[in-house]
Amino acid sequence: MSPLFRSTADFFAELNRMQSMLDRVFPGPGASIRSQADAAFPVLNVGTSPASIEVQALAPGLDPSQLDITVDRGLLVIAGERKSQLPPADERVNVYANERFAGRFRRVVSLPEDADPARVEASYRDGVLRVSVAKRESSLPRRIEVN
Structure with a gap:
């Protein structure tokens, strides 16, 4: 290890700082040197x-009462x-990779014309939201009797 860096943590902190600078100059979907x-x-x-129509949202760690689902x-x-x-930031805690999303989110799914907005069910279990x-009924296949 170079004498410029006191530890591996300092080395990765410097790489992350340089990555942040590059992200400001060249914005876009990028990854940290230690995360996706x-x-x-x-x-x-x-x-x-x-x-x-079945939608599964893989979303562990949510409070189902805080979800807003509309059609x-x-x-x-x-x-x-x-x-x-994450623990609160202080001088004893360093986060090197934060791949777990936190904050507000909104996903929109375009439904096909045969979807019935009056008949929607949602459940949340084991970190998976199922809608x-x-x-x-008029779009479902049906058998026609021949007379």
């Missing part, structure tokens, strides 16, 4: 079944806030 790039939160899985004009909006779990939007 920011991604949208919560991460979504969206799919369909014959009877519904309006063909858009499903999932909004809320995730509190930070199910039923399809309109």
Whole structure:
């Protein structure tokens, strides 16, 4: 280790400082030298079944009572806030990587035309928010009797 740096922590702190300077000059989705790039939160899985549109939001650490889920004009909006779990900053605590998102978030999913906004169910368990939007009865396949 160079005598310029007293410890590995000092070395990585200097790299992070230089990375921050570069991010100010060249903004964009970047990553710290010791963490991954920011991604949208919560991460979504969206799919369909014959009877519904299914959305799963992978969002551990949320208080379900603080979630705001709305459907309006063909858009499903999932909004809320995730509190930070980091210890308060002081001279004894250094955070080298912070990959866990904290703060307000809002995700918007465009629903297909056959989604029924009057029939939406949501549940939150084990860090996964599940939203199910039923399809309109008129759009579901049905068997036609031949006379």
